[in-house]
Amino acid sequence: MVTQIVRDADRTGTGRTGINLTGARSVSGDVLEVTGLGVEYVTDGDPVRACAEVTFTLRRGEILGVAGESGSGKSTLITALTRLQRPPAVTTAGSIVFHPRDGGPAVDLVAASPKELRALRWTSLSIVLQSAMDALNPVMRLGAQFADALRTHDRSLSRDAAWARAAELLATVGISGDRVRSYPHELSGGMRQRASIALALACRPELVVMDEPTTAVDVVMQRQILAQVLRLRRELGFAVVFVTHDLSLLLELADRIAIMYAGRVVELGTADEIYDDPRHPYTRGLRDSFPPLRAPLRRLTGIPGTPPDLRRPPSGCPFHPRCALRFEGCDTHLPELVDAGGHAVACRLYDAADGGMADVGLPARTADGTEGRAERRIEDGIERRAEHRTEGGAR
């Protein structure tokens, strides 16, 4: 079935043939390559750039966390990745290249036709939405919704077999099989969300995009749902793009984390790097916005100011109005995301062209006198903020 789809995709394809029969897995471990993605909302006035130059790769079986505040473009990114966006949102730049598991040719989702997308959905690419009540059809029994998805993508499946499969799928997320005859409103919020995860996994996709799947449920249910997602990922090997505003959750769950601010990825690194060694001042501020549960308490300040209005984005680095470490030029120069050994950051503190520390992390650089411009600035900033705090109290 999947090969059939891929062949279809290839016929209409983009010329990016180079089919490797040994399988994509050996060629690259990547399932998704996003390059220079830009999404704009077309309005009467100037278009609003909700996502700009978003570039990342998703490895097979990986959980990539995307963290950001409201208005950071994370939901726009999700709808662009899954091609579920509706006007006035328009993808204006970049590509989203999907590499199928069986080594078929890569598909650019941005250029794909609705028919190609329909073939990829559920079997290769699926989504879990924040509110399960919106994702499930309220007037269809659960089993019917599963059977609908299953039988559309496997015509040989009988009705009874599809319902039986639905019961199995529900059991994998801890819902007893006899619930297939229930309507969504008969389930609790946590059960509905688990059912929608089971539905997203029904056709064994390679990539599941999750848009704040646990925001509407309580912490105990959240842990339960995430435990199930991790177990199913071990069993089925899908990759996850997990979008949330809760960085503390991602630090525990994700393999790598992308931090978004004002529509741009400002930092991308492993969960440990983001926690132990956040480079972007925004990442640092965001990390320090979550009070610890066990570590000794200290007074935290959050990040002063408010997130920018994307209709009138600040010039230069979008974070500069709130940044304690800004220096000359931050209000005019837009830093690019620069990769330094897998840990990428978009901040002029680390930018060689601006006299910063492009090769931050190299001992040679730190040994000669130029050591730690970034370091010093960050420490300065902390002191400055600490003073600020003692003067002004809670601001």
Add this chain to the structure above:
Amino acid sequence: MTTTPAPSAPGTPAPDAPVLEAVDVTKHFTVRSAVGTRSVVRAVEGATLSLPRGRVVALVGESGSGKTTLARLLAGFYAPTSGEIRLEGVPVRQRRGRVERGHHRDVQLVFQDPFGSLNPLHRVRHNIERPLRLHHGVRGKAELDRRVRELLERVALTPVEQFVDKFPHELSGGQRQRVVIARALAVEPKVLLGDEPISMLDVSIRLEMLNLLDRLRTEDGLALLYITHDIASARYLCDDIVVMYAGEMVEGGPKEHVIADPQHPYTRLLVESSPDPGRGARDREALFDADADSLGEPPSLIDPPAGCRFHPRCPFAMDVCRTQAPERINLGDGRWARCWLHQEGRAGELARPGAGVEPVAPGALAEPAAAPTATRTTQETQ
């Protein structure tokens, strides 16, 4: 082992009496289904809580645990089915389901949703002037203006000129929540009840709001009830924590003790399930292990389980738990819990070996960011 049915001030040295207290308060709602059958939702059962001056008490629990109902009982929006709300020791009288206006002058409630709790048709000025006129009879433009300025300055909405003539939709969520708090303060209350006041705000501005509440507590000596499902923010702001489950209070005490060494299986589950940035990916396997796959769900409050309401999910459940509700046991240091483990002498089993729960010295405030910076340096020079 002592049992006290209704102790007055749990977890406080209590130099003076609590400002507001709930004594054995129960609230049942009658609901009617489409076919006309009546059923009773037991939203809050036997809740006892006291709010002393200058202290922050956190009420923690999952949605549906009765936190908001209790806040509304304390604020006088509902009349308790049984039990008593006392304001400075005097029982609050209800007349036809409503309290007298005087109660609202002393007790104010801040709602979760700053988008829904301000009148969108009126400017910030009007929203704040209204309580001044209603509760304090302030007349005269100059006097009103002075008071409004003062209030906006107290919640750090400065420069005041920028905000006072704006409509709520022109403000960000954090600014709106400040206006809501300023409006509550206009009444000059003795008690502020915050019903998840930060959960709808952006992460980076939540802390400013918590710091503001903390300042109101220290500077004005307000008694504060902070309702939340986020146990980490409760730890940041509060002095004491009370945990609710399915309409009942299950544990209470000084925050560091409750979080580091829970004395009720539900508290333990809640603390273990809460994300902790300090825990990191290293402990992922332990956090999301097979046990976490089936943790169960809170019961229906229409037909709650007999005995202890937590027993169907409790790993320690005994026969007695299924039939008899446990009593409130004082554990010293202002701590108490309602669990049969304490009455049966099995409390030691609550400490989970190797769970990484180390008691932390209460109130220890380390220097900001000292440790992370150090880590950072070592990593960069690698």
